[in-house]
Amino acid sequence: MTTHDAPASPSVPAPATAVSATSATSTAGPAVQLARRALGQLLDRRVWAPGSQLPGERALAQRVGVSRSSLRQALALLEDEGRVHSSPQRGWFVATDVVSEPPSVLKSFTDIARARGLTATARLLRREVRPAGYEESARLRIAPAAEVLEIVRVRGLDDVPVCLDTTVLVRSRARALEDADLTDRSLFAELEARAGVRVMHSTYTARADGAQPLEAELLRVPPGTPVLVGEEVTYDQSDTPVLLGRAVYRGDAYRLEATLHRSSD
Secondary structure: OOOOEEEOOOOOOOHHHHHHHHHHHHHOOHHHHHHHHHHHHHHHOOOOOOOOEOOOHHHHHHHHOOOHHHHHHHHHHHHHOOOEEEEOOOEEEEOOOOEOOOOOOEEEHHHHHHHOOOOEEEEEEEEEEEEOOHHHHHHHOOOOOOEEEEEEEEEEEOOEEEEEEEEEEEHHHHHHHOOOOOOOOOHHHHHHHHHOOOEEEEEEEEEEEEOOHHHHHHHOOOOOOEEEEEEEEEEEOOOOEEEEEEEEEEOOOEOOOOOOOOOOO
């Protein structure tokens, strides 16, 4: 799936998780609640940047005035809330600002970030014209080996890398993007403004995976860290395929939401 447009789909917000987190908070002892509130205030003030490592447990416990045991319970509650996350043998980290979308709505990465008061960034890694592969040509409904334009970028939020985005476009419809400045730009917006191609909907699949070495390096996470891999085919107003997208999202930075309906059968 392209980072510039992730169709909102299954993050699936789980009511059970929310209920259990609330219940755990209400039954936590006074010291745990004190530590949770104090740490929450520090996170609200952005004392530590999104994605950064928190100080050691001993230093944190001293800072908020509780035991290390109470501190760990408070951190666990904050992890349930998605505000911090732990990494085995590495410690605790501040969660990055999470990208998510309203269910069943196709929006650009830039629009999603702006709605959350964040700045979307894009760093161009590669742009090349090449022949389409057999599967690519079938999915794009073009002749085998017809020319496509491949664009690879790292997308971020406030300079924190969130996604490695690979987009393959039908070259005949995207020539205007071959020399366009795509730094910190929405590819969808550029495609519409420069080529008159307006994307309308996409088909999307997602799967969990572990970050490969290059992906991990670009996303600033250890190799093997959980990532969400999304793949999509995006269509224009005439229901013609325009592009293929593949996006590798940091698992702590992207949430997929969906509106699901039970069959009437």
